[in-house]
Amino acid sequence: MSDTANFRVEKDLLGERSVPAAAYYGVQTLRALENFSISGIPLNHFPDLVVALAMVKRACALANSDLGKLDEEQLGAIVHACDELIGGQHHEHFCVDMIQGGAGTSTNMNANEVIANRALEILGRERGDYDSLHPNIHVNMSQSTNDVYPTALRLSMVFGLRELTAAAARLQEALAEKGREFAPVLKMGRTQLQDAVPMSLGQEFNAFATNIGEEVARLNEMAELLTEVNLGGTAIGTGLNTEADYRDLAIGHLRRISGVPVKAAADLVEATSDMGAFVLLSGMLKRCAIKLSKICNDLRLLSSGPRAGLNEINLPQKQPGSSIMPGKVNPVIPEAVNQVAFTVVGNDTAITMAAEAGQLQLNVMEPLIGFKLLESIRYLGAAMGSLQRDCIQGITANEAVCRGYLEQSIGLVTALNPYLGYGKTSAIAQRALATGRSVAELVIEEKLMSPEQLEALLSPEAMLAPLAGSRDLPV
Secondary structure (H helix, E strand, C coil): CCHHHHEEEEEECCEEEEEECCCCCCHHHHHHHHHCCCCCCEHHHCHHHHHHHHHHHHHHHHHHHHCCCCCHHHHHHHHHHHHHHHCCCCHHHCCCECCCCCCCHHHHHHHHHHHHHHHHHHCCCCCCCCCCCCHHHHHCCCCCHHHHHHHHHHHHHHHHHHHHHHHHHHHHHHHHHHHHHCCCCEEEEEECCEEEEEEEHHHHHHHHHHHHHHHHHHHHHHHHHCCEECCCCCCCCCCCCCCCCHHHHHHHHHHHHHCCCCEECCCHHHHHHCCHHHHHHHHHHHHHHHHHHHHHHHHHHHCCCCCCCCCCEECCCCCECCCCCCCCECCHHHHHHHHHHHHHHHHHHHHHHHHHHCECCECCCHHHHHHHHHHHHHHHHHHHHHHHHHCHHHCEECHHHHHHHHHHCCCHHHHHHHHHCHHHHHHHHHHHHHHCCCHHHHHHHCCCCCHHHHHHHCCHHHHCCCCCCCCCCCC
16 A cells, blocks of 8 residues: 555645554644654543543533534534543543643644544545535634643543542542441550550551542532533634534533533633642642551551551552562562652642642643643552552451550550549559559559459450549459
8 A cells, every 4th residue: 555545645834744544633733743742641541531622522512513503414423523522432542641731722732633534434535525504614613722631631531530539539438448347356546656645456447438438529619610611612712703502502512521610710810820720729739648648558558567566457469569588578569659649739739839820810830730640540440449449458456466566565554544543553654664564563562452353454445535434443
């Protein structure tokens, strides 16, 4: 086959170019591929974004048809092409790099060209035969990158947040289940890495569950914040080149197509340039990442050893941990989650700088903002899923180790303070430190309590909740 058979010629304002004949994208996407070989991450790396773009284009086509600006044949072909994209087809043709100059124009034109060329095929015409259906004239009718792109980004983030929230809820339940399982396991609580007061391992895991549960509620709030869109504002929010009813029609169609309760921003000029919602979302994702990382740090510490560390819990063994040290197994799942958290924190810094860097009526850095938000959402969801499946569900407790630390800890005197008084407990603590003997052993030796009384005070009921009633020693 000749080279001319493998390519078709398309032209834009810069001139003619040869586009691969098999490609649904066109000349402007081709230029973007040449100009932006940056991250190596194409649009199709985020299927939700491709689906969201198709939903926006479908909604806009329906609105233009309602206003008599697209004929039935054009509308049917565009809608058919969009439906295929929404169903997961042809995503490989969304190939522009996520990092790009032009405030997302290359992304918008990638969508316009793919939809136009697929629609032309549906109409029985050749790809690139734009006389009857054009990427800019028909697919992009009444639109600008500056309202299509941020609307699609918000929609794709709502989709991603649904998955992330579900992953967080599953992680929360897994932690809560461990909290119930470990409720009878007494251990020593620690502050500043020093012995503090008794608690149960169940309380420790319940605290983890509550921590993640707070994020489930906040993530739902973030999704609601993203439902305000600037669709219909076109270039800078003034609605240039649209008809009076277009905005409400387009947003109404998008609401039905996506199932997301999108609504028009009160001030489209403000909404076109403001990145505040994205900054707030990024901050929320960073908060979630920090909490997740802290939990993983605790898991690694509690499982450290097994002979020369705390060894209070056992993490599931997932793979050999060393190429030189036989028998070594590392906490690889929490370690991976830590690294995801660090990435999200870095992304937040990039998003913050990009949001600040936009001038006047448009933020040209929006591609980076969208890329890093979608990446953070995806990474956090995957990390939470892995932590839940591959780590939390398989954790076991070393109850004897936990109990041994408790009985040997000087911190045990705090639980005895209400019964013996500060003076006696201080003396016991000093003697225990000096001799290396346990607090319990010394209390019994000095006949301050009987073994039965001490055992009663060391029960979960006595140690893990506020005192009820008299502080007299149990009989």
